[in-house]
Amino acid sequence: MAQMDFQLYDDAGVIFSPRDKSLLRNSLPILKAENKLGYIQFWGKIEGVVNDYYIVKGWDEYIGPARFFYSTNCADWAQVPEVDPQVDELCKYEQGLFIGDPTVKTKFRDLMKLTKKQPTGEEGEEPIEPPEEEEGKEEEAEEGAEEEDGEEKPKKVQKPLKYYTEDKRLAVAIKHIERHCQSVPIGYLYLNSTHHIKRNKTWKGLSELESLKLSSYLHQRMPQSPFIRQKLEVKGLSDPFGFLDPLVEDKPAGCWSLQYNGFVNLVQLRSLLFPGYQLFLRPNGRTSVESGSDDEDDEFGGSAWGQVYIGKGLMNVDFPFELPSVPIEQTFPHLLDDILKDNEAERKKKEAEEAERKRLEEEALREAEEEQEEEQM
Structure with a gap:
């Protein structure tokens, strides 16, 4: 192996x-x-x-x-x-x-709940949240009412976990x-x-x-x-x-x-x-x-x-x-073949410009010689 x-x-x-x-x-x-x-x-x-x-x-x-x-x-x-x-x-x-x-163990941080708007009192006050004890009493009262009625109600959805390892x-x-x-x-x-x-x-x-x-x-x-x-x-x-x-x-x-x-x-x-x-x-x-x-x-x-x-x-x-x-x-990086193509195109462009410059210089020199010959005659 x-x-x-x-x-x-x-x-x-x-x-x-x-x-x-x-x-x-x-x-x-x-x-x-x-x-x-x-x-x-x-x-x-x-x-x-x-x-x-x-x-x-x-x-x-x-x-x-x-x-x-x-x-x-x-x-x-x-x-x-x-x-x-x-x-x-x-x-x-x-x-x-x-x-x-x-x-x-780490406690869950529900970002959706943190960004959700909560009812507030006056401006600048913190959100009003019901105390945990009252919530517990309400749940106990609901369970007692179910037992008194004697009717079977559908089970509640399991509460989400509060902690994870x-x-x-x-x-x-x-x-x-x-x-x-x-x-x-x-x-x-x-x-x-x-x-x-x-x-x-x-x-x-x-x-x-x-x-x-x-x-x-x-x-x-x-x-x-x-x-x-x-x-x-x-x-x-x-x-x-x-x-x-x-x-x-x-x-x-x-x-x-x-x-x-x-x-x-x-x-x-x-x-x-x-x-x-x-x-x-x-x-x-x-x-x-x-x-x-x-x-x-x-x-x-x-x-x-x-x-x-x-x-x-x-x-x-x-x-x-x-x-x-x-x-x-x-946003894509230049690949090696693209770089080579760009360099080749730039080289050909410079060669064409140099050839054009030499051609213009030769024409100017030729015209100057012709003018000198005319003056001498």
Whole structure:
């Protein structure tokens, strides 16, 4: 089984301590065997105030359900719980920092209630709220009336939870980062004739020019576009490499940053919506940093691409206000071929201007000589 290529992480700016490297090398194969996972990958790290959460992702199918595990010491792993819909609804835009203790309880902050207008007395006074004791008495009176009537009334809807543990919020953060950010280079996965998604063993990586195009990267998730999803679900329709959503269609335009580091020959794709996520790729490389049954023989001499999240697990809710007020077509970065075309056009323009200048100088010189000859005659 291929080991993690820490050199590739180092080139991408993700540094592990010698202790973390040793523990990850030893614990990930054990975690994969104990949980009978087809593939396993270091997903990232969510930073906390007291401790950091190290996250590992395990899966059997590339586009399908995945299991996540967290640890604060890279040795003892626990499975991330399922996403609670109520926690998901109220915590997906939460901007508070993680503590680092999965058992810590936090009180819900319902932002909709905080912004809702409340009846007030005179101007400048705080909203009038009924005391809690009176509410309790009213509920007791209603229950007593029901018992006296002897009639069965429909049960009340269960009250919403007031507190949640941090491991449930951790599950929400992982879900949204996974949905918005997780990506793969085009051609790395393919859809076979039986509509199963497999890793393309003949994939030769991306060239320097292709790696600098945002259209060369796809979301590693179930397609959101109905036209693309149709290729994946309808039998008889098969597009081997066009069955995933491309990143170039993400809204708002400009939510991805694509850069090339020439010192280490590495292309880095970063998300501006979730700062901390990056996909790093070495042009003309072939393998990935994931460990699984397809990667038992690392015959290409080292990993060529990977992805990781190192951050606080928070969405950048101010991102739409940080975009420049320019037309959409001007928010896309200039690709290398566009830059070369612009340089070639500028060079030809300068050559034409220089030729025109020389022609005018020759004509002026010729006219001056003719005038001199006329004067002499």
